[in-house]
Amino acid sequence: MQISKSLKRLIYWELGIPLTLLTIGIYHGLMQTIYRAGVIHQSSFAHLDYYQGLTLHGVINAVVLTSFFAVAFGHATIAFYFKREPHKWVAWLSFWLMTVGTLMAAWAMLAGKASVLYTFYPPLKAHPLFYLGAALLIVGSWIPLFSWANIYVKWKKENPLVKTPLAVIGTLVNFTIWFVCTLAVAYEVLVLLLPWAMGWKATVNVTLARTLFWFFGHALVYFWLLPAYTMYYTMLPKLAGGKLFSDLAGRISLFLFLLFSVPVGVHHQFSDPSIPRGIKMFQGLLTFGVAIPSFITAFTLAASLEYAGKKRGSKGLLGFFGKLPYLDPNKYLFAYLICGLILFIFGGLTGIVNASGQLNAVVHNTAWLPGHFHMTVAGPVFLSIIGMSLYLYSGIAGKKIFLPRVNVIIPYLWVIGILIFSAGLSWGGLMGEPRRTNLGMSYLNPKNELFTPEWVPTTMLALCGGIIMTFAALLFFIVFFGTMFSKKMQTGSLDLPVSEALHDERQILLFDRFKPWLVIMGILILLAYVPAFYSASNNPGPGAPAFTPDNPVPVQPASQSNIYNQ
Amino acid sequence: MDPYERKIILITGAVLSLFIFSILYARNRNNDLPECLPYNKAYLEPKITRLDEKTYQVYMVAQMWQFQPAQIEVPVGSEVDFFVTSKDVVHGLHINDKDVNMMAIYGNINKTTVKFEKAGIYKITCHEYCGIGHQSMQAEVIVNESSKY
Numbered sequence: 227m228q229i230s231k232s233l234k235r236l237i238y239w240e241l242g243i244p245l246t247l248l249t250i251g252i253y254h255g256l257m258q259t260i261y262r263a264g265v266i267h268q269s270s271f272a273h274l275d276y277y278q279g280l281t282l283h284g285v286i287n288a289v290v291l292t293s294f295f296a297v298a299f300g301h302a303t304i305a306f307y308f309k310r311e312p313h314k315w316v317a318w319l320s321f322w323l324m325t326v327g328t329l330m331a332a333w334a335m336l337a338g339k340a341s342v343l344y345t346f347y348p349p350l351k352a353h354p355l356f357y358l359g360a361a362l363l364i365v366g367s368w369i370p371l372f373s374w375a376n377i378y379v380k381w382k383k384e385n386p387l388v389k390t391p392l393a394v395i396g397t398l399v400n401f402t403i404w405f406v407c408t409l410a411v412a413y414e415v416l417v418l419l420l421p422w423a424m425g426w427k428a429t430v431n432v433t434l435a436r437t438l439f440w441f442f443g444h445a446l447v448y449f450w451l452l453p454a455y456t457m458y459y460t461m462l463p464k465l466a467g468g469k470l471f472s473d474l475a476g477r478i479s480l481f482l483f484l485l486f487s488v489p490v491g492v493h494h495q496f497s498d499p500s501i502p503r504g505i506k507m508f509q510g511l512l513t514f515g516v517a518i519p520s521f522i523t524a525f526t527l528a529a530s531l532e533y534a535g536k537k538r539g540s541k542g543l544l545g546f547f548g549k550l551p552y553l554d555p556n557k558y559l560f561a562y563l564i565c566g567l568i569l570f571i572f573g574g575l576t577g578i579v580n581a582s583g584q585l586n587a588v589v590h591n592t593a594w595l596p597g598h599f600h601m602t603v604a605g606p607v608f609l610s611i612i613g614m615s616l617y618l619y620s621g622i623a624g625k626k627i628f629l630p631r632v633n634v635i636i637p638y639l640w641v642i643g644i645l646i647f648s649a650g651l652s653w654g655g656l657m658g659e660p661r662r663t664n665l666g667m668s669y670l671n672p673k674n675e676l677f678t679p680e681w682v683p684t685t686m687l688a689l690c691g692g693i694i695m696t697f698a699a700l701l702f703f704i705v706f707f708g709t710m711f712s713k714k715m716q717t718g719s720l721d722l723p724v725s726e727a728l729h730d731e732r733q734i735l736l737f738d739r740f741k742p743w744l745v746i747m748g749i750l751i752l753l754a755y756v757p758a759f760y761s762a763s764n765n766p767g768p769g770a771p772a773f774t775p776d777n778p779v780p781v782q783p784a785s786q787s788n789i790y791n792q
Numbered sequence: 793m794d795p796y797e798r799k800i801i802l803i804t805g806a807v808l809s810l811f812i813f814s815i816l817y818a819r820n821r822n823n824d825l826p827e828c829l830p831y832n833k834a835y836l837e838p839k840i841t842r843l844d845e846k847t848y849q850v851y852m853v854a855q856m857w858q859f860q861p862a863q864i865e866v867p868v869g870s871e872v873d874f875f876v877t878s879k880d881v882v883h884g885l886h887i888n889d890k891d892v893n894m895m896a897i898y899g900n901i902n903k904t905t906v907k908f909e910k911a912g913i914y915k916i917t918c919h920e921y922c923g924i925g926h927q928s929m930q931a932e933v934i935v936n937e938s939s940k941y
Contacts, residue, residue, distance in 0.1 A: 517807075
């Protein structure tokens with residue numbers, strides 16, 4: 227379909243800005259594997275400190291890239307399926323808030339005033355602009371939801387008997403989760419951290435801040451994943467040359483994500499004090515609720531791919547695997563999506579380990595954790611984001627892909643890189659190798675008394691994987707920016723692949739309306755989180771003053787320094 | 793409903809039950825999650841207390857960028873209660889080979905109990921980023937053969 231110039235421009239910027247910043251994020255990813263493997267034994271390289279780079283890597287790759295993309299993809303799906311464009315100034319307001327927020331946070335990080343990592347746990351204090359920037363980016367990213375919901379409600383009134391397109395449900399579910407979970411982090415940032423970072427408030431309740439963060443932090447994971455799920459259900463079967471096995475299965479799993487995405491965050495705090503075991507256990511069990519939509523998805527997608535393979539003439543039980551268009555340069559999006567799925571199998575399995583209280587005690591905060599989430603967020607999430615960014619851009623701009631044969635092998639290179647990288651991290655994690663640590667300075671420095679030789683092979687593996695990943699990413703940047711700077715070949719249009727359903731079940735009202743699901747979502751959140759917030763508010767003792775990463779002596783709050791001056 | 797779908801639902805249910813059973817089972821058998829204790833200033837004073845031959849209490853204080861006490865010596869077979877807190881930012885406490893994993897947080901007391909059944913040196917590593925000296929924050933538990941005592 228044809229879209230307005232304004233929406234075109236909006237989508238270009240919302241894809242171009244994060245992908246440009248991603249070059250910085252990827253550079254710091256590579257650098258970490260170099261530091262950690264003990265190739266260099268120093269605290270900084272090229273004037274950028276290890277932990278500053280780690281903060282940039284996390285914030286850019288996991289928050290900026292994913293938020294910008296989710297908004298651009300949301301605009302595209304809503305416009306494509308409803309043939310109506312989102313409200314123009316609402317969309318641009320969202321864009322400017324996100325961009326200004328990103329610039330503020332980027333300045334604070336690059337200036338070295340916010341080396342607090344992307345989880346910004348207090349009482350490590352960052353520059354106030356880092357917090358403010360993060361808040362603007364987040365608020366900006368959920369503003370379009372209101373415009374999309376408005377279009378949806380109007381459409382539903384006109385078409386009460388038509389099933390809502392699956393991709394639309396995916397987008398609306400995703401941004402509803404996002405809106406709900408970001409309320410907690412907005413409260414953390416605006417009420418707890420900002421006044422404290424400005425020196426107006428002397429102390430902060432650290433456990434409460436962490437609990438608020440993880441209310442947001444785990445739902446964030448699904449905010450990353452659901453655009454990928456939407457592509458898996460609505461595009462992958464079509465690209466494979468088949469049909470979606472069941473349309474209803476997609477609806478059920480999307481709505482289940484609405485229920486289980488938020489009330490599970492405490493499983494990130496199994497090792498925290500001041501939260502009773504019962505609450506941790508309850509949320510730990512709810513986490514396994516998320517396994518249900520994941521199983522449904524695994525089955526439905528496998529069945530869809532099998533159908534596609536059989537249609538292409540495969541024989542035998544697993545013969546369909548051999549008949550899929552893996553290296554077809556015209557269907558490169560298939561390659562990006564299937565590679566993400568392969569990684570997600572391992573990402574899901576390692577995730578089950580983390581969600582189990584006892585097993586988590588073995589791996590919590592070790593290198594195992596980044597080993598796990600690089601197979602999710604740097605797996606299906608990242609590959610679907612970069613693949614779809616290229617697809618949307620080249621389609622809307624009417625440009626041919628630059629180096630199409632290179633393009634189609636990028637995701638496979640990436641899979642090889644990630645598997646080696648994550649194998650190294652996971653193995654190291656099982657031997658106690660900590661995450662978020664400049665190992666090269668101490669544990670991986672043979673001249674240091676803390677030298678730990680067991681971690682040499684594990685960090686070397688991670689380094690090899692990191693180099694392959696960086697090479698794949700470099701090729702992607704060449705393809706993407708090569709496409710961007712090439713000549714326009716035809717009139718551009720917004721077109722998404724649309725899978726038909728093999729079992730296209732009749733409309734079931736329960737799975738075509740949001741209200742009942744929103745009510746259950748609310749109840750589950752209250753059950754899981756009222757006791758958690760209550761414990762986090764009441765069990766801890768005094769709040770903590772602010773610290774900067776370089777000094778064990780707290781920063782004097784404004785009120786106290788006044789006392790000293792008198 | 794497609795018969796394959798019905799089968800897959802049954803399998804999913806069985807697998808999930810197995811997972812949940814394992815979690816609840818392991819909970820009673822092995823180390824449980826850390827205990828939730830009310831705050832008390834007394835824990836801010838690092839110390840090792842010997843309650844009897846095989847029972848010790850350690851008040852572990854994490855701070856930028858060291859653990860105190862930095863070295864804990866106990867005989868084989870000892871049961872040690874760790875009470876953990878932080879004087880400043882968030883730190884992590886991981887005892888290698890013992891599956892002990894706790895966060896040390898300002899104004900909060902974390903507690904777990906560990907039994908050391910094999911002699912050796914167990915490294916305690918800070919595994920949460922705590923500032924520029926984070927990568928050198930390590931302590932150790934030395935578990936001696938009982939003949940020394």
